[in-house]
Amino acid sequence: MSAPLLEVVGLGVRYGMVEAVRSVSFAVDPGQAMAIIGPNGAGKSSLLNAIARIVPSSGVVRFAGEALPHAPDRVVALGISLVPEGRRVFPRLTVRENLLAGAYLRRDEDLDRDMAAVTELFPRLSERMRQSAGTLSGGEQQMLAIARGFMSRPRLLMVDEPSLGLSPRLTTEVMSALVRLTRTQGIALLMVEQNARMALRSTDRAMVMASGSIRLAGAAAELAAHPDLESLYLGG
Ligand SMILES: Nc1ncnc2c1ncn2[C@@H]1O[C@H](COP(=O)(O)OP(=O)(O)OP(=O)(O)O)[C@@H](O)[C@H]1O
Numbered sequence: 001m002s003a004p005l006l007e008v009v010g011l012g013v014r015y016g017m018v019e020a021v022r023s024v025s026f027a028v029d030p031g032q033a034m035a036i037i038g039p040n041g042a043g044k045s046s047l048l049n050a051i052a053r054i055v056p057s058s059g060v061v062r063f064a065g066e067a068l069p070h071a072p073d074r075v076v077a078l079g080i081s082l083v084p085e086g087r088r089v090f091p092r093l094t095v096r097e098n099l100l101a102g103a104y105l106r107r108d109e110d111l112d113r114d115m116a117a118v119t120e121l122f123p124r125l126s127e128r129m130r131q132s133a134g135t136l137s138g139g140e141q142q143m144l145a146i147a148r149g150f151m152s153r154p155r156l157l158m159v160d161e162p163s164l165g166l167s168p169r170l171t172t173e174v175m176s177a178l179v180r181l182t183r184t185q186g187i188a189l190l191m192v193e194q195n196a197r198m199a200l201r202s203t204d205r206a207m208v209m210a211s212g213s214i215r216l217a218g219a220a221a222e223l224a225a226h227p228d229l230e231s232l233y234l235g236g
């Protein structure tokens with residue numbers, strides 16, 4: 001058995017009186033794809049943001065065996081990339097400039113190779129390298145946000161709601177590119193997704209979160225067949 005890449009132990013997030021995440025523990029192995037599903041307000045985004053160290057939290061997060069410092073820049077440098085909810089791109093920068101912004105902490109010489117990998121997976125982006133990102137369609141902006149997350153060469157890519165606001169057809173396109181990107185590059189994936197069925201088809205393991213806690217966890221295929229899935233997912 002390989003050592004986990006990401007280990008979360010007793011993680012808690014609190015906003016004043018609101019306990020958004022309550023002592024959550026789980027692990028992600030290298031190269032593994034994990035989905036987090038659950039109703040609105042379950043604490044899914046808070047969990048990803050806490051791991052990325054952009055919101056304060058209690059508990060322990062270990063990455064590649066080391067305690068993860070509470071410093072977002074260090075987290076990126078260590079190999080964790082977060083594509084936040086709402087596909088934020090720099091609208092006035094070109095597609096190419098957005099991709100380079102994702103690589104800002106890197107000093108290596110492999111940028112061209114990674115740029116080529118990204119444009120192969122997202123051909124829509126390669127046709128629009130010199131176009132400003134604000135003029136892209138919603139689906140193209142989501143692809144760009146994911147591609148930019150990849151440009152920091154993460155070992156773990158975290159993506160919050162990749163299908164939000166996308167048509168079913170674009171959701172399928174974005175999801176399959178995301179899965180191919182992480183699988184071909186051996187990157188672990190931690191994905192929050194409203195579209196539970198789609199998420200469970202695209203990942204190895206999954207967790208259902210509700211009211212800040214993990215209610216169900218297991219192999220994605222087993223969870224998809226679980227009798228309690230619908231009621232938990234709908235917030236019961
Ligand atoms: N900055 C904040 N200040 C205060 N409360 C917050 C803040 N961010 C989130 N919350 C609260 O924490 C809880 C969890 O929110 P969170 O955004 O993590 O849920 P979520 O599972 O991502 O929901 P959604 O599916 O709607 O994106 C909610 O009750 C929310 O209102």
Ligand SMILES: [Mg+2]
Nearest residue numbers: 044045046085
């Ligand atoms: Mg959220």
